[in-house]
Amino acid sequence: MRYTRGWIALIVLAILTPIGILVIGSAWGEWDLNSVTEIVGFAPDGMRNAQKKRPSAPFPEYEFPGLAAEGWRTGVGTILSALVGAGLTTAAVLGIGRLVKHGTHS
Amino acid sequence: MHIPDGYISPHTSGIFYLLTAPLWWQSLRAVRTRLGQAHIPLLAILAAFSFLIMMFNIPLPGGTTGHAAGGVLIAILVGPWPALLAITLTLAIQALFFGDGGILALGANVFNMGFVMPLVGYLVFRAVAGSSEPGSRRFTAAAAIGAYIGLNAAALAVALELGLQPLFHHLPDGTPLYCPFNVSVTVPAMMIPHLTAGGAVEAVITGGVVAFLGRYHHELFSAGARSAGPDGGGGGA
Numbered sequence: 066m067r068y069t070r071g072w073i074a075l076i077v078l079a080i081l082t083p084i085g086i087l088v089i090g091s092a093w094g095e096w097d098l099n100s101v102t103e104i105v106g107f108a109p110d111g112m113r114n115a116q117k118k119r120p121s122a123p124f125p126e127y128e129f130p131g132l133a134a135e136g137w138r139t140g141v142g143t144i145l146s147a148l149v150g151a152g153l154t155t156a157a158v159l160g161i162g163r164l165v166k167h168g169t170h171s
Numbered sequence: 172m173h174i175p176d177g178y179i180s181p182h183t184s185g186i187f188y189l190l191t192a193p194l195w196w197q198s199l200r201a202v203r204t205r206l207g208q209a210h211i212p213l214l215a216i217l218a219a220f221s222f223l224i225m226m227f228n229i230p231l232p233g234g235t236t237g238h239a240a241g242g243v244l245i246a247i248l249v250g251p252w253p254a255l256l257a258i259t260l261t262l263a264i265q266a267l268f269f270g271d272g273g274i275l276a277l278g279a280n281v282f283n284m285g286f287v288m289p290l291v292g293y294l295v296f297r298a299v300a301g302s303s304e305p306g307s308r309r310f311t312a313a314a315a316i317g318a319y320i321g322l323n324a325a326a327l328a329v330a331l332e333l334g335l336q337p338l339f340h341h342l343p344d345g346t347p348l349y350c351p352f353n354v355s356v357t358v359p360a361m362m363i364p365h366l367t368a369g370g371a372v373e374a375v376i377t378g379g380v381v382a383f384l385g386r387y388h389h390e391l392f393s394a395g396a397r398s399a400g401p402d403g404g405g406g407g408a
Contacts, residue, residue: 067209071216077225085227085238092228093235093360094350096332101351111340113350115177115275122270146228147239150264151219158218158261159314162211165203 079147083140085128124149172240172329173272178350178398179332180340187278187332194255201252210249213391217245218257222264226270229372231364232254234401239373242283242291244380249316251293252266258285278405283328292321305392306385319370323362326369330354330361344383 098108098116123130124146130153132142176184206214221241228236244253259281265271266308271279303309334354337347347383384391 069214071213075216075219076384078220081305082223082226084223088228088230090230090234090236092172092237093233093364094178094329094357105351107346109177109347109349109351110342111180112177112350114176115181115273115349119176119270119274119366122266122268123308124268125270127271138369141192141259143226144235147223150222150226153264153268154222154261155215155219157264158215158257161212161256161260162202162267165210166201166208169203169208 075151076148080144082127082147083143086139086143087105172280172284172325173262173284174329174332175274176273176275178273178278179276179336180349181275182277182340183332183336183349184199184273184275187276187282189278191259191278191281191286194282195259198252198255198259201250202256206249206253210253213251214245214249214257217241217248217254218261219256221245221258222261223267224376225261231366231368232359233364235360235364235372237364237369239376240288240322240325242284242288242298242325242377243314243318243373244291246293246321247296247317247377247381248384251289254289254293255281255285257288279332280354283325283332287328288321288325290321291324292317295320304385306382306391310385311378311382314381315374318377319360319374321369323365326361326365327358329355333357333361 084085096104101112102108127143127146127150128139129142129149132138134146141153179187202211202214223295224241225238228238231237242254242258244258249257262272262277262280262284266274266277266280294317296313298313299316300310300313303313331354333350334352334357336350337353340348342348352360
């Protein structure tokens with residue numbers, strides 16, 4: 066298989082992701098409505114509407130369903146989320162790459 | 172740096188989908204004509220790498236957190252246009268499956284992290300690297316400097332997109348409808364953390380990976396140069 070070391074590096078990174086999720090706090094400008102209300106004093110109307118309409122994600126905050134509890138399970142969930150996410154990303158690029166390259170000889 | 176839905180108006184979001192549509196087209200064309208078949212798995216690995224390193228949050232000055240994005244690294248290896256496709260798919264998966272970054276705001280996020288960051292970073296990298304060889308100190312330094320400037324260019328784009336919202340979208344009494352902060356708040360809030368720790372981390376990761384690959388996998392650097400310029404060097408060979 067091509068790029069064997071690259072694939073291995075990805076799996077190692079995925080296993081290490083719980084370290085990155087441990088960091089407390091959120092990115093500037095990525096708060097949920099409650100935090101916005103705390104920071105600004107109110108939640109802007111447009112923002113409230115848009116966030117209500119947003120379909121919920123299957124793995125919010127990179128937590129894995131059923132493994133979002135406290136403790137070591139959260140870490141396992143994070144690794145599973147990382148593997149699912151990296152897998153989906155890989156599949157998407159390979160799929161579109163294949164479609165786009167279809168009919169070319171290089 | 173992932174703008175969530177509701178921070179920019181649907182109007183702004185639409186403008187960014189329109190702005191990025193021709194960029195996606197160009198990206199697909201570059202992958203088709205200038206990237207070899209064998210580079211598709213490399214592009215997939217790089218996209219997954221970007222997905223994973225974005226999960227490593229680091230504390231930033233000012234009490235917020237951030238993460239490296241990898242856009243400049245991808246551009247150095249496969250060129251800025253294929254990088255746009257890789258980052259687009261990464262951001263789409265993050266938005267749809269993990270609730271990270273908006274769905275309406277995806278166009279803007281792609282513009283910032285998939286276009287501004289790789290392109291600016293790549294141009295800086297090329298200018299600094301000159302004709303130096305992968306593995307050389309100058310080549311590695313150029314990658315790190317490109318990553319630092321590319322990330323900060325993207326951070327500035329985010330700051331402006333957020334900071335202009337109150338100007339354009341507010342109730343008659345001035346109450347903001349979307350991002351409530353203007354540029355005098357958003358620019359320092361985004362730039363101080365990214366000019367310091369954020370940029371440093373991006374530079375170290377990009378420089379580190381480029382140094383490692385330059386030493387042990389010299390052959391990987393052929394695709395970036397080929398798929399970058401308008402004439403593309405070796406064409407579709």
